Amino acid sequence: MSRQGMTTQLVHLDRKNNNIEQGAVHSPTTNSVLYEYEDAQGIIDVFQGKQAGHVYSRSSSPSVSALQEMINELEGGEGALCFATGMGAISSTFLALFRQGEHIIVSRYLFGNTRSFMGTLESFGIQISYVDVTKLTEVIDAYQPNTRAVFCETIANPVTQVADIQSIGRYCKERGILFIVDNTMTPFVIFNAKAMNASLVVTSLTKYLSGHGNVLGGAVIDTGNYDWQTFPNIQPQYQNGDASQWGLTQIKKKGLRDLGATLAPQSAHAISIGMETLALRTQKACDNALKLATFLASHEKIERVFYPGLSNHPQHYIAREHFHDGYGAILSFTLAKALDVVALLNALELVICATHLGDNRTLALPVAATIYAENTAKERAQMGIDDQMIRLSVGIEDIDDLVSDFSRALNKFNQPG
Template sequence: MNNKGFTTRLIHADRLINQPEFGAVHQSTNNSVLFEFKQAQELVDVFQGKQMGHVYSRSSSSSTVALQNILNHLEGGVGAITFATGMAAITATMLSLFKAGDHLILSRFLFGNTRSLSETLESLGIELSFVDVTDIKQVEKALQGNTKAVYLETIANPVTQVADLRAIGQWCQANHLLFMIDTTMTPPNLFDAKSVLASLTITSLTKYIAGHGNVLGGAVVDCGLYDWTKFDNILPIYRGTEPKMWGLTQIRKRGLRDMGATLAPESAHAISIGLETLVLRTQRTCDNALRLANYLQSHTKISAVYYPGLPQHPQHLLAKQLFRGFGGVLSLDLVEGIDPIAFLDQLKLVICATHLGDTRTLALPVASTIYFECSAEQRKEMGVNDNMIRMSIGIEDFEDIVADFEQAFASL
């Protein structure tokens, strides 16, 4: 099936990769918590990783494995693990792979919740350096003898800075560092993580993958490019499998099994169904976002628009090289004197909500919501202004989105 187009592979993945019973085109939802073994030795072998199988649905089930297989197929990796949320995927990965005394290089522009998690990591003795990942030289300067990994987002949320992914990937490979990329803003139809030598991709399935604002989920995919024999944090008990699986094995055992943020079978099924229209949704979303960004940048009541598709964006040329679309998130700064909360209250079609990747267009005031816990100095470092509004563009008719903006501006 690898010789087919992306959309064709995507919509037929469940029936061809997972081969559901009775000729079904979707894997059935399996709600069983426990699994029977006719021979006790089989249970022992599955527990010890000598044989494939399910022992307890907190660790795996046919429903979650079916989704994992699809996600891994789309990324061209060696395996995937699903979680209850995107933040669970990030947290489980961080706490499974790193320990006190390790050093991580993180993007200065990390999303608010991830930035909040970094404070927890520091409290556990993990050293962190926050750098401008649009500049490879800044990343290189942060290298220490105890550095284990670089973690960043493809496109930052909400100011849309684009990381120098290829340069950082090559540098990580040369220094035997894990290169972990949050691809939530750029699903696999828009971005090939292996092309920039990513070690692990982490994503919120809640957003563009599922796409309809009705289910939570997260995932980690191992792209198969990192040599885990050079990562000394893998515990001896997890080195019994093939080296390429060491990382995922430790994340599954220490992160999923021990921490328990399991994706529910019904959620896995809902995500699989939403995933089938990924290309159609993101094509429309990217088109609407680019058109809206061009409209907004010339508006007299807007002082700045942040979107990688605009030629004046600092990383526009880089984004053109990396992505097959500029994404569906844009942010804007209202001119001085216009209250972002008052403006948002005038919108009738656009929904005021804290989410992105939905079929509907959403907006929120950034500084007072998703970045409220960050200090003014931290917000300044990230490029977040007090009058900034973040928008997640949906698939509505473009003319209706513009009309809503026009009436909102007119009302002020």
């Protein structure tokens, strides 16, 4: 049989990949914390990594393993680990892999919570260089002999800068350093991180993959592009067996197990159900985002719209080359200076004022005063964040209704003078 379409794969992946008894089409939710071994040698072998199995649900469970296998197959990876949140995935990965005195190059445009975590790493003695990842030259200039990794998001939140992913991936491969990519804004139905030489992919399952705003989760996927035998920080006890699994094994043991950001079986089940409609939801949301961005860009009360699908976006051609079936569903715009951001948000009736992304509903948020309130004005300026900026996570509503909601709300204000 020829390779099936993405939606067909998503709808049938659970029942085809996992051992489901009695004809069920979804993996069962396994609520047990502990797992019995009639032969004590079995639990010894699992603890020592000599055979696969579950011993305690903080480290693994059948429900979470089923989801991990699905995500890994769709990303084309060597393995995946799921966590309670996207930040749990990021923090567990970085704390498991990097040491005091080492250096990481990261995007200047990182999401607020991720940037805050980078500050935590700095307090632990890990050096961080913030660079403009839309320019390969800045990455190259930041490289040091102790550099271990480059980390960036595909599309930055909220100003939508698009990293020069292909060039950075090629450079990291040449240097033999990890390239860690956060593809939360562009899940695998839009973007192939493995093809860009990403070593590890981190993502928030809370956002587009689950899609319904009802569950938290995160994941890290090893694409198989990196040779862990060359990584200096793999601890001796994890240098056993297949070398392609060394990195994930250490992340699982020193990150997931030790830090405890465990995804609940019920959450794994909810995420797997949400994934079935990922391709359909993403395509609709991306289509809506482009049309809404086009409308807002032509409105006299909007100063500027930030969306990679617009031809005047600084990285439009990079986005057009690397993303397929859409440019993502996040956009931001700056309201004319004479207008009040809070008043506009209060005037919207359909669009919800809430902090979240990737929901079926369109969400709006005043950026500077909320998710970037802890950053200084100078830091916000470096990231391109204006006090008049509003971020939108565009949903799957009928586009005419979204345009009508913004048109009506904007028309409540007098012409800026």
